[in-house]
Amino acid sequence: MSVLVFAEAIKNQYKKSTFEVVLYGARLSKQLGTECIVLTNGNGDSASNLGVYGAQKILNFESENMHDNRMLTKVISAAVSQNGSTVVILSDNSKGKALAGRLAINLDAAVVSGAVALPNTNDGFKVHKSLFSGKAVGSYSLNADIKVISVAGNSIGLEEIGQAVSLESFDASAHSSTVSLVETKRVEGTVPLPEAELVVSAGRGMKAPENWGIIDELAGVLGATTACSRPVADTGWRPHHEHVGQTGIAIKPNLYFAIGISGAIQHLAGVNNSKTIVVINKDPEAPFFKAADYGVVGDLFDVVPRLIESLKKFKAS
Amino acid sequence: MNLLVCISKTPETTAKIAFKENGTQFDTDGVQYIMNPYDEWYALVRAIELKESVGAGKVIAINVGPPSNDIVIRKALAIGADEAVRVDAEANSASFVAKQVASYAKDNNIDMVFLGKETIDYNGSLVGGMLSELLDVPYLSYASNIEVSGNEATVTCEIEGGVEIVKATLPLVVSATKGLAEQRIPNMRGIMMAKRKPLNVIPPVGVEEKEAIVSYQIPEGKTGVKLVDLENMDELVRLLHEEAKAI
DSSP states (O other), X not given: OEEEEEEOOBTTBOOHHHHHHHHHHHHHHHHHTOEEEEEEOSOHHHHHGGGGGTOSEEEEOOOSOTTOHHHHHHHHHHHHHHHTOSEEEEESSHHHHHHHHHHHHHTXXXXXXXXXXXXXXXXXXXXXXXXXXXXXXXXXEEOSSSEEEEEOTTSSOOOOOOOOOEEXXXXXXXXXXXXXXXXXXXXXXXXXXXXXXXXXXXXXXXXXXGGGHHXXXXXXXXXXXEEEOHHHHHTTSSOGGGBBSTTSBOOOOSEEEEESOOOOHHHHHHHTTOSEEEEEESOTTOGGGGGOSEEEESOHHHHHHHHHHHHXXXXXX | OEEEEEOOEEEOTTOOOXXXXXXXXXXXXXXXXXXXXXXXXXXXXXXXXXXXXXXXXXXXXXXXXXXXXXXXXXXXXXXXXXXXEEEOSOOOSHHHXXXXXXXXXXXXXXXXXXXXXXXXXXXXXXXXXXXXXXXXXXXXXXXXXXXXXXXXXXXXXXXXXXXXXXXXXXXXXXXXXTTSSOOOOOOHHHHHHHTTXXXXXXXXXXXXXXXXXXXXXXXXXXXXXXXXXXXXXHHHHHIIIIISOOO
């Protein structure tokens, strides 16, 4: 028996969300009284960092085809059978979701995507998952010998639990790819929205795209990622990948600033799992205030510059 | 070119979400249903565009569900699908749906399967991967662009913090996200024609269920907003630091 975590390295680096799944796997393996094995494509040096979050054995493989989920499914499946793994843990990102579905079929496993907490294994095997874009939570009972779980970002607080770790190489060369990668483009310098702990989001109250300077400045002072409401993305004021809400990205950062966003139910669905919500709106009746922890009633063009000044003072102190 | 589009029926985006029978069942009372937006706006429309540009083949919409889903299926036909199939069974899990669609696709010479990146009710994002594994074909997920030339597709897949542009040979499965196409509103002619297009009802294949939702909960809401005067942003910063420990 073992818990197998798939941890993707990008240019030999791991994201915070990847450390989270390693820790999730380590905690689950303790709960089940078994071993936490991490399958990764990092080099030896970077991979050994995974021991900090509880990896006990690291299986390191090399591949130039990390974009191909069919190939990766075969690699993970081979590691599962060689190690007698009964649980597979993945990140709930675009790749992890694709792998979760494929692996469930390949391993004849029970699957849940987007788990928000560790499984309850006292009576059966139950996992909580967010539903209806955050409006509800469901308890999934997994009933098969092998379980596949993808874990939503920011679901587990990172903690260094330091662990002696063994490193082995894993041969993935038998599995070739039929999908060729033309190009990868990454936005450098900012944390992607699904992984961001601090998010500054703005809506129609901004009045025009050229007014976004104060939002960028506020995000800059906080080290936050910017987001927007649907109308703003649909009119092309901001790029689609910034759209958070029911038909955009669902996020659960530590801190969410909603600036000039009224708080339509579809928007709230995608952000209401944020730990702390601050709403800035000139309309005291804006529905968003009911979903907020802190609120400022006032013209955002007046409030945001004042907030930036106060934050600068705070950061300097 | 035969394109299969998976369409789901979901509660509309403003529907009140509530549960009954001691939190074990979704309360459908008063809930209006729509076609899952990712299926309708992006997957279906892009499939129709590709068929139109090739000028041959057909777009088939497939749904797993009861007869009451026919209204959503007819909408897919009104938007431009050529024919539709309904697998006559409740769609209780991702694997159940994936196995129905895979069974149909294997028997019907399908070049590409399109579906939305997720449904807005269960947010599983699992059917596409399952279907691809069942068909043993590439899965291009979160596609925001697809161009097809001959039997090769070039697809832009959204990943966290960027995109991957990949090439793959048909057959394949594509999941659609925002940007893949522009929403089409069915016109009167489309609605009239939809009534005459074939909607075939077929029985399900047997599937052993491995997951079950045993209970639902509504997350606790916020207990009340703390308002801070706009003249006093130092106080907001203090609260965020000391009380919320968010900065």
